[in-house]
Amino acid sequence: MAYKALYRTYRPSTFDEVAGQEHIVKTLKNALATGKLAHAYLFAGPRGTGKTTMAKLLAKALNCDEGIGHQCNECKNCKAIIEGTHPDVLELDAASNNGVDEIRDLIDKVKYGTILGRYKVYIIDEVHMLSTGAFNALLKTLEEPPEHVIFILATTEPHKILPTILSRCQRYDFTKLSDNDIKNRLRDVLNKEGVSFNEDAIDIIISLADGGMRDALSILDQVLAYSGNKLDVQDILDIFALESKEEKLALLNSIVSKDVSDVLSRINRYVSLGTDIKRLTDDLLLILKDILIYQSSRNTSCLEVLSEDEARSFFKLLDIDETLKMIDIIMSAQKDYKSVSSIIPLFEVTILKLITAKKDGEAKEEIPEPQIERPLPKPEPIQQKSVEPQKPAEPEQPVSLFDQPVEEEKPVVLSKDVLVIKDTRKDNSFFVNDDLMINIMVTAKKEIKNQLLDGWSNLKRYITHPTLGKIASLLVDGRPLVASNKVLVIEYQFPTTAERANLIENQEAIQNVVETVFGKKMFVYAVSRKESVRCQQNYMNKLQISKLPKADTVNIEFEGE
Ligand SMILES: Nc1ncnc2c1ncn2[C@@H]1O[C@H](COP(=O)(O)OP(=O)(O)OP(=O)(O)O)[C@@H](O)[C@H]1O
Ligand SMILES: [Mg+2]
Ligand SMILES: [Zn+2]
Known part of the structure; x- marks a missing residue:
């Protein structure tokens, strides 16, 4: 016997078998019981949610030998409807027959009485695809339909249907099915098919089906064709080129720990395996959403993909600002995916951007309440801070060439001859050339840079500030590299x-x-990572040939002074 797809085998045969769409089932049952039937129904909603199924169920309920409202599935009317051979139940697929002739043909038959059942039922699928001429022909019939005729129009795109048609129909909006509805149906089917399964596998199918029952059953079909009599997580991941949750969490872990080489090798693996990158991106967003929920409410009942332990482990690694920033980066990538021919480079950049969303620095500190009132409290100036007792040494900070040892505060000789930064304007930007950068570097003071680094996260407080917010969030993305009293x-x-x-x-x-x-x-002044490496080399070269200018001979003056 030819193989019959699961979604066809398991098409609901009575109203009570329909998953979800309760409001529609209830209203239709009620109309059948009270005899208050409309002449035309419009079933609108996403694909695979039961529109055609419901249309056939209604046709059965109108014609079943056991009486209106029944669906015995045994009588000649029910059987003929199930088989699609009922002479009074006519199905027209507007997607393939959208000509005026077909509609006219249909209208011709409208005036004849029924052959086998009580009602003539016209099911017009994808009705939005009808040509204008056909629409108009249909409209005429809808204006004065004979008593024994009922039209059921189905569409995934109700906005494309003429208002004149809409106004003559009783409209029912089908909704995507809930995870639970799909889960119950899948479990039912798996039990009937004698297939062993685990819940994680069902959850993956549900996430792939996106609320469509037909899709859920087709996916199941595909997996079973591959793996036989068991439903296995790894099989689904393989067939649909998905990454496991463990892999996604490991990727995110490498991102937040800024392990660029690990991240890049993971990306390479995805590319070579042909991983579904779009879905991976979507999944990362769901994970971050859970992290954000946990960060902002500690509420574990709303977590969609993460366990409490997983959410907590990221809670320690990320703060709310960083999570929000990562969410923004992913959402903008999702938008951009639509306009590029190959999404892989965009995915790579997105992941690298995520790495920068996590700020440098060690342990996570408590996030201060955002302060948005004005005037802003002035934090202590750096000078005062420097009087504070010496912090324990910071061995974890890599020693940088830019970090000059603190010099005793000897008065700097101000000679006006040296470079001034206003000479560095280039078009609409500042540009510091290598010589000037060297001058900045030799006057830099590690102490000042460290004070800035220590307080850098205070910038976060201003991110929500109405006027300073934009710049504060720009600054917070970077990190102090070199600092002197003036630059x-x-x-x-x-x-x-x-x-x-x-x-x-x-x-x-x-x-x-x-x-x-x-x-x-x-x-x-800002430099990119690449520029900073170059400047560092430049400084090193000059140092080796003793060509570094002396700090106290350099005066840096910036515009407006
Ligand atoms: N609400 C539902 N309850 C149970 N099964 C459903 C439901 N919706 C869809 N299915 C399953 O999916 C199959 C296809 O459904 P149906 O043809 O009714 O979808 P549709 O809404 O008409 O989709 P399309 O817009 O693509 O025409 C059914 O045979 C059934 O197996
Ligand atoms: Mg349909
Ligand atoms: Zn019947």
């Missing part, structure tokens, strides 16, 4: 962010935020 150089992972920070139009606002948060007026 602060920030490093960003990517050149585009550095470029934004270097726009002349942003400088004043940046200085304001830095002054507000750190009590220090400084010229702020």
